[in-house]
Amino acid sequence: MIWNFEPFSELERMRREMDGLFDRMGFATTGSYATFPAMNLYESDEDVTILVELPGVRKEDIQLDLRENVLVISGKREPEDAGQEAVNLRKERMAGEFRKTFRLPVKVDSNRADAQCRNGILTLKMAKAEEAKPHQISIQA
Amino acid sequence: MATEVSRRGRKEVSASTTENVSQVSNAYEADADIFSTESELTLYLDLPGVEKGAVEIELDETNTLQIKAKGSVEEPKGLQFREFQIGDFYRAFRLGEEYDRDKVSATLENGVLKVNVPKREEAKPKRIAISA
Numbered sequence: 456m457i458w459n460f461e462p463f464s465e466l467e468r469m470r471r472e473m474d475g476l477f478d479r480m481g482f483a484t485t486g487s488y489a490t491f492p493a494m495n496l497y498e499s500d501e502d503v504t505i506l507v508e509l510p511g512v513r514k515e516d517i518q519l520d521l522r523e524n525v526l527v528i529s530g531k532r533e534p535e536d537a538g539q540e541a542v543n544l545r546k547e548r549m550a551g552e553f554r555k556t557f558r559l560p561v562k563v564d565s566n567r568a569d570a571q572c573r574n575g576i577l578t579l580k581m582a583k584a585e586e587a588k589p590h591q592i593s594i595q596a
Numbered sequence: 597m598a599t600e601v602s603r604r605g606r607k608e609v610s611a612s613t614t615e616n617v618s619q620v621s622n623a624y625e626a627d628a629d630i631f632s633t634e635s636e637l638t639l640y641l642d643l644p645g646v647e648k649g650a651v652e653i654e655l656d657e658t659n660t661l662q663i664k665a666k667g668s669v670e671e672p673k674g675l676q677f678r679e680f681q682i683g684d685f686y687r688a689f690r691l692g693e694e695y696d697r698d699k700v701s702a703t704l705e706n707g708v709l710k711v712n713v714p715k716r717e718e719a720k721p722k723r724i725a726i727s728a
Contacts, residue, residue: 493680497672504672508680510644510707535640537631545630548642560676575644575707576669 491549492528492577494557500589502582503563510575511548517577521565526579529554561587623686626663626709630689634721637695637713643685644707645669651709655700659691661713694719 492512497504505526509517512532520527534550537543559581567582626641643651643665650666665685694715702711 490679494677495671495675495679495682496677497674498676499672499674506669506672508642508644510642511640511705513706535629535631537638538633541631541633541638543629544632545628547627548629548640574646574668575642 491553492555498560502580503559503561505579507577507579508575509577514572517572519570519579521568524559524562526557526559527554623684624681626685626687628687635715637691639711641687641709642707643704643709645682646685646704646707648704651702651704653700653702653711655691655695655697655713659693659695661689661691663687663709663711
């Protein structure tokens with residue numbers, strides 16, 4: 456087994472544990488879960504791509520707002536309706552409203568952004584702003 | 597159950613639970629909601645990035661419901677920040693004896709799998725009408 460070195464995931468895990476602790480102490484805000492949805496960020500010379508896990512969320516229920524280099528993903532995941540007489544034996548899936556704010560590592564061109572939703576994965580691809588792209592400097596002499 | 601909800605069940609499934617699963621590698625635990633009624637069990641599993649036809653569901657003679665799913669997310673290059681792993685999914689539940697192995701049905705929509713496991717006819721509660 457190969458383990459990727461991921462310092463962020465360890466921090467994230469600790470943060471989630473703290474969230475869980477607050478939940479148990481009764482400080483939780485109802486219907487909103489701080490770390491949902493989970494996302495990954497990828498960067499190439501030309502663009503920034505974000506994958507977001509949004510299973511069961513219709514694309515009409517997802518809102519993406521980009522201002523400067525701050526991205527806000529918000530929306531609502533409907534809880535499953537199993538009928539009145541159903542007993543809920545297990546509940547692990549987040550339901551309700553969500554909102555996540557994320558600062559992008561570089562400036563992007565909001566006019567050249569493309570978002571696709573497929574099988575519960577949202578792919579958001581944004582072209583980097585000209586000044587954020589790497590430039591090669593040629594040596595004159 | 598705040599602890600259950602806040603746990604993101606993306607821990608890697610240990611080798612002991614996957615040793616009989618040949619096709620699923622690098623599998624992660626799928627988050628699940630389970631509901632029970634008098635006549636059936638309904639499970640919802642988050643399977644983001646899984647296409648229709650890439651899911652295998654089996655309820656075996658030991659009453660173990662196994663769900664395996666192959667992910668088909670193409671990961672871009674240049675990872676900077678990760679909150680979720682990309683791979684396959686696996687989950688198993690031990691059910692009671694009252695469920696009908698031959699009548700399990702499922703649908704996959706928008707990355708959520710819904711599995712229906714009906715009880716056997718003789719296990720369903722029967723209402724007896726009072727005739728006089």
